[in-house]
Each structure stands twice: as C-alpha cells, then as structure tokens.
Amino acid sequence: MEKSTYLTFVLAHEFFAVNVANVLEVLEQQQITRVPKAPEHIMGIINFRGDILPVVNTRLKFSLGDDENIKNYIIVFDLTRNHNRYPVSAVVDGVKDVIEINSEEVMAVPEMGLSFDTRFITGVIRRNNDFIMLINPEKVFSGIDTEAVLIEDTTNQYNLKKNSYEIQ
Template sequence: MSAEDLEQMNQYLTFKLDEEVFALEIAKVREVLDFTDVTKVPQTPIFMRGVINLRGSVVPVVDMRVKFSMREAEATVNTCIIITEVVMDGEPSVLGALVDSVQEVLELDPDQIEPPPRIGTKLDTEFIRGMGKHNDEFIIILDIDRVFSADEISLIQQNSDATKA
C-alpha cells in the first residue's frame, strides 16, 4: 500500500443532515453534484428520492435524512448529491446520497476516532464505522456499504434497472 493510499484512508468527506455532521471515506466518494431534478420512480422505498441521469447512466438517489428517520427538508442552495460507490454482495453499485450540505474533506488520525457507541441490542449501529472528534465536535463516520440492507440495495438496483429499460 502506497503512502497516498494510507493518506486517503484517513480522509473523510463531511456533510450535514439537520445539525448533525456525518462523514464518508473519501475513497468511497466519486463526486459531489449540486442538487438537480430527480425523477421519481413509483413503488420505491420512502427514502428513495428517485433517479438522476449522470452522463448517460441512471443513478438512484437516496434521501439520507429520510433514511435516518429525520424529517424531510426542502432543498436549498447548499443541498448536494454525493455520488458514492456502495458494495453489496461483492457487486459495486453507484448511488447518490442527498444531503443538506457538504462541509469539507478532513483528515482524521486513528486516535481521533472512537468505536461506534453501544446503544443496547435493539438499535442497529452496524452502519457507523466510528465517531470522529474534530474541533470539539463529534462526526459520525458512516460505513456506506452497511447503511443499506441487502434487500434495500436489491430494490434500489431493480428500480434503477427498470428505469433503464
């Protein structure tokens, strides 16, 4: 592994949902887009906003607020779609994550990251890679591959494939 690979592993793209700060490994992020029109797809999960055309490819867009049981919000000038690559069942899938705003790329050393909190057996925190600390603020570091269940990814892929046809 090169020094650049090691450096990238410690870099995270931070974004906001409501007043909370979240982060994704920079290696999982392909690009960040300004909010654009999203084509609704019938009979999809409530958190799926629809699909966008990304240079000829159909990309499903997920509203991260709704996915995390937050109230839905109107789009603003800061609303963005983070294009990310999710691996499910060994297959990479491109997915758009609708967020309130993108903040910055941060470098966090391993000693700035604590394991995810244990919140009892009823709450699933498998999708949280860790809790980063930066400027006296907690950052929830997501494992984007675990944010969505296999069934949800399968449903998203099916709807994306149906839209292509």
C-alpha cells in the first residue's frame, strides 16, 4: 500500500489536492503586480524570495469563473520540465490541510457531471462525504510555457550543432 502526502485547497467550493512534493510554499495575501496585456489567466507577478514568478488565476484556468472578492492564497509550485526546475505560483480560494492518501483510495475521474475542466484531474478520493480531486500541477501549468517551448524549438533548427563543422 502506497501512501502519499497531499495538500488540499478550495476553489469555488470544490476540494482539490496536490502532492506536497510539488509545493514549495503557501503565501498569504501577497501583493500581486499587474502586468498589462498579460494573458487572461495570468494575474500578474510576485516577488518570491527575490525571484519574479507569474501568478496563475487557477479559477480561470479551471473554467470556474472569476470571483475577485474571495481572500486569496498563493501556492508556489515547484515543477520540472526537461530536467529544468521552474516555480509557478497560483491563486486559490483557501488552503485546507495536509492529508495522507493511500493509492487504493484513488478512483477514476467521472466522465460527466463535473462543472469544470477535467483534463487536469488525475483521480478522485472521498473524505467525509466530500470529493477531493487530485491534480497534477505539471499538467495544469504546462500550458503557460507552451509559447516559450515553441520559440525554443525554432531556435534549435538554427542552433547548428556544436560539431557541425567536422571535416567531411
């Protein structure tokens, strides 16, 4: 039986959970600097330990509808892609607690009947009459950098291989 530790949080009265291995820190009421013309789901940037991080509006990302009146918490995720670490921060309505989840508990995602985007949900568990959706932050937030990845790809075509001047 495999046990993992998860952090649970609330978004529009729904419960979500994310593996603590992917969480760097939870910030409360951080000042968010707006960035003009930023994509809609990016709220702005924050100063996190001297680095500048984009802040994702998780409600919009999950198609849950925006609500500016809710007191916000920011979860800073520690993600990796292609062996590179990149932190991303995301705003949630509230942070609940840290729970242990057994791998047997996890059920498949119901195909219908959910009011939000289910692409990012990896599984569902049940606790005290509540459903908690497990999410994979790497899937959720990979879209943010898609553009960057595309740009890198075109550069690679041009980045002539280091040894390309070998004698033929």
